Amino acid sequence: MGSEFWVSGDLGCQGMGIPVGKLSLYTALGGVRPSACLPITIDVGTNNEQLLKDEFYIGLRQKRATGQEYAELLDEFMSAVKQNYGEKALIQFEDFANHNAFELLAKYRTTHLVFNDDIQGTASVVLAGLVAALKLVGGTLADHTFLFLGAGEAGTGIAELIALEISKKVSTHYNIYCLPFFSAELSDRLSDHFFGRHKAPVEETRKKIWLVDSKGLVVSSRKESLQHFKQPFAHEHEPAKELLDAVQAIKPTVLIGTSGVGKTFTKDVVEAMASFNEKPLILALSNPTSQSEVVQSLLVEAHLTPFEYNGKVFVPGQANNAYIFPGFGLGLIMSGTIRVHDDMLLAASEALAAHVTEENYEKGLIYPPFSNIRKISAHIAAKVATKAYELGLASHLPQPHDLVKYAESCMYSPVYRSYR
Numbered sequence: 001m002g003s004e005f006w007v008s009g010d011l012g013c014q015g016m017g018i019p020v021g022k023l024s025l026y027t028a029l030g031g032v033r034p035s036a037c038l039p040i041t042i043d044v045g046t047n048n049e050q051l052l053k054d055e056f057y058i059g060l061r062q063k064r065a066t067g068q069e070y071a072e073l074l075d076e077f078m079s080a081v082k083q084n085y086g087e088k089a090l091i092q093f094e095d096f097a098n099h100n101a102f103e104l105l106a107k108y109r110t111t112h113l114v115f116n117d118d119i120q121g122t123a124s125v126v127l128a129g130l131v132a133a134l135k136l137v138g139g140t141l142a143d144h145t146f147l148f149l150g151a152g153e154a155g156t157g158i159a160e161l162i163a164l165e166i167s168k169k170v171s172t173h174y175n176i177y178c179l180p181f182f183s184a185e186l187s188d189r190l191s192d193h194f195f196g197r198h199k200a201p202v203e204e205t206r207k208k209i210w211l212v213d214s215k216g217l218v219v220s221s222r223k224e225s226l227q228h229f230k231q232p233f234a235h236e237h238e239p240a241k242e243l244l245d246a247v248q249a250i251k252p253t254v255l256i257g258t259s260g261v262g263k264t265f266t267k268d269v270v271e272a273m274a275s276f277n278e279k280p281l282i283l284a285l286s287n288p289t290s291q292s293e294v295v296q297s298l299l300v301e302a303h304l305t306p307f308e309y310n311g312k313v314f315v316p317g318q319a320n321n322a323y324i325f326p327g328f329g330l331g332l333i334m335s336g337t338i339r340v341h342d343d344m345l346l347a348a349s350e351a352l353a354a355h356v357t358e359e360n361y362e363k364g365l366i367y368p369p370f371s372n373i374r375k376i377s378a379h380i381a382a383k384v385a386t387k388a389y390e391l392g393l394a395s396h397l398p399q400p401h402d403l404v405k406y407a408e409s410c411m412y413s414p415v416y417r418s419y420r
Contacts (some may be wrong), residue, residue, distance in 0.1 A: 012046030013059030018095055022325075030326025030377045031411025032333065041310070042077060042174055044070060070100075077105060078108055087338045088395065090329060092117055098402070102154045102229050113332065115340050119157035121321040122258075123351070124345045126158045126285065129319050130254065132366040135356075137279045142166045142200075144208065144281075146253035149243055150259030151213040154285070156229045158256065159209045165346055166205040206232055210250050215239040217249070232265035247272045255266060257284040257293030265293045285319055306363075314364040324348050327377030331384025334410045336395035344387045351383040352376065374411065381407040 019039035020177040043232060045062040046052060052061055065073065081089055092114040093104060115121070130141065135145075148155045211218040211233045217240040218230055226234055240246040247255065247269055255273055259264060265284055273280035284294035306315045328348050332340065355368040355376050359394045368376060382403035388394040399404035 003244060005206045010046050010048040010051075010064075012048060012051050012057070013041055013043045014057075015095065016041045019038070022092065025322050026326050026329055027412060028326075029322055029373045030328075030330045030381070031374065031413065032326065032330055033412040036333075042073070044073065050336075074104065078112055082112060086337050088113060090115065090332055092151045092325070092329070094118065098153050098227075098229075101297070109340060112339055113340060115325070115328070115332075116153075116157075117321055117325050119153045120161075120340070120345055121325045121328070122154045122285075123157040123161035124349045125319050125321055125324045125352065126162050126256070126283065127346070127349040128323070129283065129366045130162065130281075131165075131349060131353040132356040133281055135361060136364075136366070137281050140169065140210070142170050142205070144253040145250065146209045146254045146256065147246060147250050148209070148211045149255070149257045149264060150261075150286070151211040151218060151230050151233075152258065152260075153229070153257035155211060155256070156233070158258065159206070159211065159233060161342070161345060161349075163202050163205040163209060164342055165349070166208065167200050168198040168343075168346065170205065188299060203232075207235055209233055210235065210237075210246070210252065211244050212240075212243055217246045244268050251276050254281045255276050255283070257282075257286055257320060259293060260286045260291050261293065262286070262291045263293070283319065317365045317367045319367065319372075322370075323352055323376065324380065326373075327351075327380030328384055330407060330410065331381035331388070334381060334396065334407060335385035335388045335399075337385075337388040337393050338395060339393050341387070341391055341393060343391065344384045346382050347387040349382040355379065378404055378407040378411065381410075 015245065016039065019041060023032075023034070023037040026037060027034045032367050043059050044065040045060045047064050051057045064070075078091070081091060086322070089110060089112075091108075091114045093101065093114060095118065096104060096116070101116055101119060105114065105119060107327060108114045134140065141162065146159070148159060167275050183302070211230060211231065215222070217237065218234050219237045219239055219337055220234045221239065223234045237249070243264060244266070252273070255269070264283060270280075270282065273282060282294070284292045286292050302399075306313050328344070331337075331344070331348075337344075352367070355372065357368065360366075360368055385394065385403050387409070389399045
């Protein structure tokens with residue numbers, strides 16, 4: 001598990017608690033055997049003057065390494081992991097700074113089994129919530145327009161996975177109607193054979209998705225000054241400096257907050273969303289709660305407790321990455337997968353969304369309760385493994401007949417000997 005922890009003021013080597021905590025969740029929620037897990041923090045120094053002057057700080061007392069020195073260290077680490085543990089060693093990147101996170105994922109995803117939870121895990125769990133929410137707001141993902149406040153690794157990662165999911169679901173094709181004596185199934189097969197059935201290009205589906213960063217709406221006129229991961233979402237439009245201006249101009253059906261800036265979904269923004277949407281979908285995803293975009297007094301209290309509105313009790317939920325990554329990792333491990341493919345993330349999202357029940361919907365929930373997480377993780381693992389076998393990326397052969405039961409059989413549960 002890789003972690004270059006650079007949040008909350010640059011904690012240096014004291015960020016070790018993050019990989020330790022993540023691996024605890026892998027075991028508790030996904031059943032990954034703890035003896036197969038190794039928490040790692042890559043100490044490249046710290047720019048935190050308080051830590052550098054602290055006599056009890058145990059990390060490297062130097063400024064953070066950057067540039068070629070940093071790249072060479074990461075390359076040496078990645079090569080060593082592969083050399084010592086093989087193709088099937090899963091490396092999870094966590095809490096890397098934006099500029100490093102995207103570059104490292106792009107560099108190593110074709111040569112190693114790597115997964116970035118901040119980019120891919122967050123995207124998968126949010127996509128699951130959106131897919132589930134369609135039963136409440138109606139339509140398909142392609143029918144909706146998405147506006148993000150925040151265009152970092154979380155925001156752009158979610159946006160890209162939404163675009164990919166829409167691309168997979170929307171196809172352009174021709175049907176053979178001139179041969180009525182063919183069955184519908186045969187007609188579809190002939191249509192595919194002669195005319196082709198193609199998914200919509202991701203470049204097109206991205207046009208349903210807009211971003212707002214610290215300088216305002218991300219538009220094509222700003223493209224040259226944008227970081228590379230924002231550029232695919234820089235569409236033709238007049239600039240808009242403030243979020244409210246962007247909401248009124250774009251008229252999104254879905255508003256998603258990944259900015260890390262608290263209380264930015266103001267009353268005016270929420271009312272604007274409600275003015276042109278019968279059922280606006282608003283997801284305030286930044287944490288901790290104090291940094292959540294939502295103004296709690298407008299919607300729900302901060303303590304995530306049930307509340308009553310118009311005589312009906314609603315239960316606030318949380319789009320937590322822990323819904324996805326433990327089961328996702330289990331699916332990779334139990335199938336012996338050698339590379340992570342985006343289709344596996346989509347499969348994980350759909351598996352999670354499928355566990356939202358009518359009873360959950362009645363309470364306004366778009367995620368299932370965590371009390372069922374081990375069962376959910378087993379189903380996510382099975383769907384991820386299924387996709388790995390379909391793509392020819394699984395090495396544990398032959399494929400088990402019942403992957404859900406196989407996942408459950410692979411899950412570690414602590415059993416202690418009784419001494420009484």
